[in-house]
Amino acid sequence: MTAPVDADVLIIGGGGAGCSAALHLAWRGARVVLLERGLVGSQASGANYGGVRQQGRHPAELPIAKRSHALWRRLPELIGTDCEFVQTGHLKLARNEAEAAELLAYLDVAASHGLQLEFLDGMALRRRFPWLGPAAVAGSFAPEDGSANPRLLSPALARAARQAGATLLEQTAVTDCRHENGRFVVETATRRFRAGRLLNTAGFWGGQVAAWFGEAVPIRHHTPNMMVTEPIPYTIEPNVGVAGGNVYLRQIPRGNVIIGGGYGMGDPVVPMSRPLAQVTLQAMRRAAALVPALAGVSVIRSWSGIDGMMPDKIPVVGPSSTTPGLFHAFGFSGHGFQLSLAIGAILCELALDGRTETPLEELSIRRFLAPQGVPAGGVMA
Amino acid sequence: MRVAVVGAGPAGVRAVEQLVRAGLRPLWIDEAPDGGGRIYQRPPAGFAREARALYGLEAPKARALHAALDALKPAADWQPDTLVWDIGADPRELHTLHEGQVAAHGFDAAILCTGAMDRVVPLPGWTLPGVTTLGGAQIALKAQGCAIGRCVALLGSGPLLWLVAYQYMKAGATVAAVLDTTPFATKARALAGLPHDPATLAKGLYYVARLRAAGILVAEGVTPLAIEGDGERGVSALRWRDAKGRERWLDCDAVGLGWGVRPEPQLADLAGVPIRFDAVQHNWVPQRDAMGRTPVRGIYLAGDAAGIGGADVAEMAGACAAQALLADAVLPVDAALTGRLQRRLQRQARFRAALERAFPFPARLAAAMPDETILCRCEAVTAGELRAAAEPEGPHGAAPEVNRAKAFTRIGMGRCQGRVCGMAAAEVLAARLGCDVAEIGRLRGQAPVKPLPLSAAPEREAAA
């Protein structure tokens, strides 16, 4: 075992959140080491749909989403590439009256967070988006939202972070992690790292890290069922979703249509994940119902990835309830991609300044713990 | 017990034969309308050529295989014109596509005999109309009675090169030249003193002799430079360098190219069978034992999909895989047959190894392809763009392995899922990264194994 490596901040998990945190910390001159057991962006951050949207989010997420949006628009300036981010708008569709009511109700929530949405009835929808079939009865359009290429974001953030002086170690699994003598000590197979601050951005496995520090939470693994079609002439401009979220699709300028919906299967221990044929077929059917012209188009491959799902479908973000200097950002429940840029900025502020302006109370890990602040089923460390 | 066999080439036929013999009625699925695989592919009804004209020296084997195939169809649940596009693990199901509709077939054990396709090295101009694989040039003749052009150049290396050239010559096509990238010395060294299957060697020498006797240029140790032509008129010439380094120009209007074959292991991959790089074959090969058992319970492999061996090996392997399935199901087996086949397979393995040494995959040729060469023909991505993805200074950092390179460049993201460009792309990337091709991974398998139209999804949602 070689001599331990000392840093200011250690980060476990190299997805979008972790790489963004590493970048922000490096910009502020902190010594930061990120440990990723595979390649950056291997799981949810790389396998997700690529939606970059504020619309539809739980109010607790909206301030983070807004902050993130400002960063998305500045990506080329910040990291030298745009990761194919385009603001083609997000169109959320209702397929019946109940779903239309849902969309309407959200208009006020959005407005109170400064997010302007446009409600469209059936006729207006089809006038504006003639490729929509009769399944859509109403829609809510968010002009500032859009999409990006998830396979590019984490690697691009990692490259920029390295260039800014951060150390990102891939193919480096964490074998042990503890807090002793006022510092965090993180071990891998061959090295030991020490720092005063630790960021838990380990995705689904963030639950495991939290458990190591005595604050286990009920997290499940979640494997979105994704697929993509062959390239066809470009007609679908906005990122399209539905109330309830059981299908979503977007077309890239090259012509391929990415479609998602439902869940595949996975084993976080390996880790492995894969789509399920019946789920793929179901999403295909729903997509063709939304956009009839897709019927003759072929799916050419499908995939999945492992994400972490919380019971209330919003992430755990904020300080540890047991250990000062530990900050969590995991369990993004299928919609972390857009948030990752701001999460990195927020974690950087928490680690270096001890506070952040962005409200996080509703996302605190404490919401899963017994009222007295004692972790359910255990004693405080 | 529900047993399925995927593929009706030599391996699939002999597998079904053993299963039927044991009293089973397997589900038998094949993508083609009438089975036969590739080597023994049958033309559609209405074609008049006899087996001798179609299969030459292999005619007796072809006739026997077709007779077996036709006799077995009524004894099995025969489903031709059907693609298996995914394999589910729990429940165990084959997901199929037939006449635009999907279906799911549960199984307890399955023998996958999904065959192989040509292994190619792109060169400038290879996407022009008029360029096909060697196998494709052979199919045009065998299954459609056509030559791929008026004046055909055949390029590559391996026994198929000479066989196709000979077949074209015999059928009356004009063969401009037969260009073998493997130097004579390499072949001589590997094949010298080869006792195990002199028949294959003799055939090769015979074909070359006949080609030369017909005045056709047969050159060895060549370096192909570019296929010339334009989109409207197609191929017009092939530029190449001979063994002495002289640049030469060959007028032609079609080029058939290929360097051996590569397995089609996609279903094995989706079934969870580990896939490893076999340095002797220079191919990614699914893991199986001598009898065709894989580490995945209930999944067996036979034929070229399990590792390139040719038609004779495929027939023996198909029978062995079926015997293994029967043994594992505690049904009566034919130990004497298995013993005989295993001994013959071992002898064949030694010959195959020599054959691989005689016709090695031209890794250096692949690695050296010019930057402007279209490498992935589905997505029109060039070799230069792939090399750029290996640079640490690029916007996303360096891609250390092929799946990441695919994410950065779109290589392998097309309809063919990297079947055509995968091997060559790996050589280019490995050369740029300075490592062995076995170290940079392989394109991971993703369902559907071939394109699946959205309209194939059934109208009604299945009950929750």
Add this chain to the structure above:
Amino acid sequence: MRLVRLVDQDRPEIRFTFEGQECAARAGDTLLTAILAGEGSFLRRSEFGDGPRAGFCLMGACQDCRVVVEGRGPVRACVTECLPGLVVRRA
């Protein structure tokens, strides 16, 4: 690209339509043969600007020979039988 009919061509003539033009083929031809041994010199144009394509593997694996059959949608020309009366166009 022009496929050359060499042997085994004594089969009944059938007629089909390609790119709006009526063409002759032989029973048993695949669409690839019918088009490339007939009126067409290529099957499609690459979506990405590198020009005409005429297929490659002829065995249904490379997906490069796509054409559109009216009433059926996109098909691989090399494994699709040419039937009398088919109306085919470039993808």
